[in-house]
Amino acid sequence: MAAYLIRRVLGALVVLLVLSAAVYVIFYALPGNPAQLVCGPKTCQADQLHRIETELGLDQPIYLQYWHFLVGIFAGRTFSGGPEAIHCAAPCLGYSYQTGEPVTSLLLDRLPVSASLVVGGFVIWVLVGVGLGVVSALRRGRALDRVVTTATLAGNSVPVFLVGLLLLLVFCVYLRALPFPGYQPLTGNPALWAQNLILPWVSLSVVSAAVYTRLTRTSMLETLAEDHIRTFRAYGLSESRVIRRHALRGALTPLITIGTIDLATSLTGATLTESLFGLPGLGQLLVTSVRNIDLPVVVGVTILAGAVIVVANMVADILYSVADRRVALA
């Protein structure tokens, strides 16, 4: 187990290194001159431009820039060009061109919003998806099963922002049952927090709920057809006990991997939901910084997204081996 963990962590670090290098080089090589972006479009003087270049190290070759960036993440770095030097403590991802804030604190500010959205959505889509999937599998071929299967096809076809728009139209414009959502921190008023997030949660979860229903149904049907389930039935165990104690466990194990990775992907990738409902999360941070070509923030969000996924993949494998004892981590 320990050897496996060490190998996985080292592997993940290599992947992250490659990923961050690719991201850094692509984004800093692409848009022309980043110093020009910092300095402003037209008002920039030549000496001003030059000072910013040296200050940010943009006059160095790209691999050196990346090296400093990497060192900054682990050990912090100091930006100095003019008389004053700015020390940026580890983990340092640089400063926003737009606001001058450290990228790390920008990310930390946005994280709770994204987490609130994703965790709530995740709970809904897992509960609805697994519930419908199990019921549908147990009623295979009946009317209910057919309704659910058709509904999942439809659910799979609605883009997130369409669900969101529809919900806004119904609940905020026509029924006026809910206020137009705006983010309220959990630490302030939990009821208000949930009330404001209910529509985003539902929008985010529709597509995933449809996918999970399908997956659960298939997986449940496969498990119910397995030999050991037949054996339990032959022993005379009640049907509900067979399902609850034995079939569910086997059927839901494959969902652990998918669930973990989906949770991680949505944490940074719920951009459309955040953007539609005006939630100031990580996805929205990316969209606004992309619009302003705020490179340090773009690179920061992208690398964070990659890191979260890489870690989630590792966690998923470990969880899976714990849940399914047939899988050995070797």
Place this chain on the structure above:
Amino acid sequence: MSTDALADQVAAPAPEGGAGARSVWRALRREPAALAGLVVVLLLVLVALAAPLLTALEGQDYTSYHDGLLDSARGGVPAGDLGGISAHHWLGVEPKTGRDLFARVVYGARVSLAVALSATILQLLIGLTIGLAAGLGGRIADAVLSRVTDLVLAFPALIFSIALLGIVPQSFPRPVLLVLVLALFGWAGTARIARGQALTLRTRDYVAAARLAGGRGARLARREILPGLAAPVITYAALMVPGNIVAEAGLSFLGVGINPPTPSWGQMLSSATTWFGGDPMYVAIPGVLLFATVLSFTLFGDGLRNALDPRSTSLSKRAE
């Protein structure tokens, strides 16, 4: 060349699953939902192709402003019922600009389908090349390519797409850029399927025979392996199209996709968010179209999968 083509035809194996078009059609006919999907898809393609003709018939175009049709007292929403639907404007007009909605959604269909279909083709080309190279190449090639495939499959693609689309200079033609970005992150599923199939097929007798006869490399892959891949890859591709449509709409919704004044459904929905109180038709029309399009492609793709491979029941790519 001609003898080559003939030899291809004669030698073309018919592995299981690679059933002829006729038997696929027969199986597909038993899936009413898939047929309905196919009809809507064909209709949409026709509408997209005939967009200039249809707008000429209506007598409108998608760029002209019609201030006179707006109700300035109510903040610029279209005058009249249902978003200003009339004999001159079949689906009404846009709020604030008064541009003809029919013309805009019809041209939007063009963008949506062109981008999604091109992206799918490119994804297939990349995926097949990498998958076959991994499945048929040596162990090192397989290890490296499979690792890259896993990496792309687990990539936060949306985040990267947004970042790339936003950073590339606006002078680069947007639809082409969208296709490239979608293809860049969307080929991994195909590669995985192609690799798996190639690993199975390479051990078959007819492939071994071809190899003994001196066939190798790209030629062997093209003539002996590729035909056996048709069924799983076609089914997979049919479900990639709606995914690409949603992706394009989403990116345009976020403002990093198709640039105005070229219309796109996602972009229209994005500007509709500020108007849905006063002009719900502006949300409804592109919204319903987008939903219908994606649903039709999904129904067709799902039916095609059932027809080609009756064993599988799962829908998403995660259930491969």
